[in-house]
Amino acid sequence: MARSAHTAPGTAGTTPASDAGEAGSGGLRERKKRATRQALQQAAVRLFREHGPGAVTVEDICAGADVSPRTFFNYFTSKEEVLVPWDRDTIDSTSTRVLERPPEEEPLEVARAVLGEAIGTAMNGPTWRDQAVVLRHHPELIEKIVTSFRTLEASLAEGFAARLGRTTEDVYVRLLSATTITTLRVSVQSWQDSESDESLRHYLDETFERLRQGLRPNELG
Amino acid sequence: MARSAHTAPGTAGTTPASDAGEAGSGGLRERKKRATRQALQQAAVRLFREHGPGAVTVEDICAGADVSPRTFFNYFTSKEEVLVPWDRDTIDSTSTRVLERPPEEEPLEVARAVLGEAIGTAMNGPTWRDQAVVLRHHPELIEKIVTSFRTLEASLAEGFAARLGRTTEDVYVRLLSATTITTLRVSVQSWQDSESDESLRHYLDETFERLRQGLRPNELG
DNA sequence: CAGATCGGTGCAGCGACTGCAAAAATGCAA
DNA sequence: TTGCATTTTTGCAGTCGCTGCACCGATCTG
The missing domain is CATH 1.10.10.60 (Homeodomain-like)
Known part of the structure; x- marks a missing residue:
């Protein structure tokens, strides 16, 4: 959730001098x-x-x-929020990751790389597999966690706005962020639905390539 | 909603020989x-x-x-479902409208035309103006009616699947439907947020043109 | 050890939403 | 008009998600 209504025991201040690691750090x-x-x-x-x-x-x-x-x-x-696959750290770091990509890289390529990382991180989480199974069997639930997609989209937009010298309200920035998040969703869903054992990476590559070609109906499959 | 859980007094059988008109037809x-x-x-x-x-x-x-x-x-x-801007007829007719577009027209152009019609119809509804105001002041509510976007997306996908001789599970069909619906959302939102009195049409044209160009950061604005 | 801080808990309550079955409204035909 | 079938409206009772509040006990700080 963007801003949680609660005191949200977890989120207030990140542990001081926390190594970005994973062990049982902190008090x-x-x-x-x-x-x-x-x-x-x-x-x-x-x-x-x-x-x-x-x-x-x-x-x-x-x-x-x-x-x-x-x-x-x-x-x-x-x-249903327990089904959200990415945590606050992933979301927050997304905007800076966008900025850290090589300057000559095209926006679409940046998005593909950054979102690929994000979903990769999610897949390493301890509950990813079960979450995926649940969401696959109950697609209605995706609507319930759409807010988490929007926060990711917002973070992405922040990054692009800074990278491109525009504002987050800029139409191009919005369109870029929104459509690439959507593309991520389509990729993951197609990957989940596929019987084959193609990697998620494969689907990401295909969808982003389609986007890059202006969604024209050409050669491939 | 895709399939409503209720007996849904309204939807069972459309009035026999109903003129697709608007007057107080039917019993x-x-x-x-x-x-x-x-x-x-x-x-x-x-x-x-x-x-x-x-x-x-x-x-x-x-x-x-x-x-x-x-x-x-x-x-x-x-x-919150009262805020959904399109009715069942609009959604259902979307797939056939896709099929009725000129055969030589490119998919993106088809989407722009059909979704433009859909939102145009919505704008003619008696509650459009107020709905827009409410949604603009309470963007969180968009998440609540995301299901209605998905049903529109599904109808669009049906049309494209038929038009292109593919299935609704096809990655390209999915990507096309999902990203164009997203583009519609971005256009409407940008239009609502703008102080200027550009027409919605203007925003639709700009966003779809961006899409067509593969989301490259070029000339314009 | 004393006081400040913070998470866990119980309680009381609001309000969305549902199934069920009775009641009212409508359609239809004799 | 009357009787019967169909469909919509309604009341009722209940479940459950979710929240504010106040208290208690564990943890932290000095």
Whole structure:
């Protein structure tokens, strides 16, 4: 979510001098918070996968994670938010990653690279596989987490605005950000639906190449 | 909504031999249903605009439309669905409109024409202006009606699949449908946000031209 | 160890949304 | 007009997502 309504126990200040690493850094509180969040997410995704999201209540999830139902909403603003594949760090770093790409690189190429990284990071998360299964079997849920796509889009737009010397309200910046995020969505979905074992990379390459050619119906498949 | 969960009093069978016109055609039932639906929508949009969507309950809306609260959900599946700018007819006809475009026309051009018609129809609706105001002041609500964009996208995809001799699962068909819907969204939003009195048509032309050029950062603005 | 801070919890409540079955409105034909 | 079938409206009761608030206990800081 863009700006969460809660005090959002997790997000206030990043740990001081935190190595961008992964180990159990930070104080005891930090670690416990991470543990709680992860427990909730894993319990939720597992239950979603087993019984279908509609049949799982927040109460069930919290029972599975061994916390109070009230606590769930200290971490997620909605039941379905546990399915969001990228975390705040990924989203925030997106705008700077756009800036760090080689200056001569074309915008489309920048987007492909940066979004490729983002989804790659997501795929390394502990719940990616289950999240993907759930979303594939219940495509309606994608609508519920569309907000997370928009925050990524916004971060991307920030990066492009800075990179191109324009504003985030600029039509070209908006169009670029919005269509490439959409392209990411299409790529992931096509990849998930495919029986073949083509890599996601393959789909990303195809879709972005199509975009680059102005969506003309030409040669390939 | 794609398939509404309800018996959906409105949608079962279109009036037999209904002229695609607009007058109060059909039997008494048909007319009353249309009236009820419109009363609900107008009351809702007006209240949303006056007090903000968060401060308006379904009960309020139904009081304004003089029907039982239960009835609201016979017509809309969620409170926010009253903000959807296109109706079922528009969505359904989209796929055939795609097929009816001149055969030599390029896909992008087809999309621009068909979506331009769709949004044009929407703008002629009695609640368009207020809907636009509400959505402009409360962009979060767009997420709530994203499903309606997806149904339009699906209809578009059907048309392109037929037109191009491919399937709706084809990556190119998906990409084409998804990105052009996104482009429509960007155009409308930019148009709404602009102070100038450029026509929506102007924004549609610019964004689709950008798309056609492979989203390259060139000359213009 | 004392006080400040912060996450976890219970509670009480609002409001969206649903299924069900009775009631009212409408359509149709005798 | 009357009777019957069909469709829409309504009330009711209930589930569940989600929130504000106030309290408690764990953690941190000095």
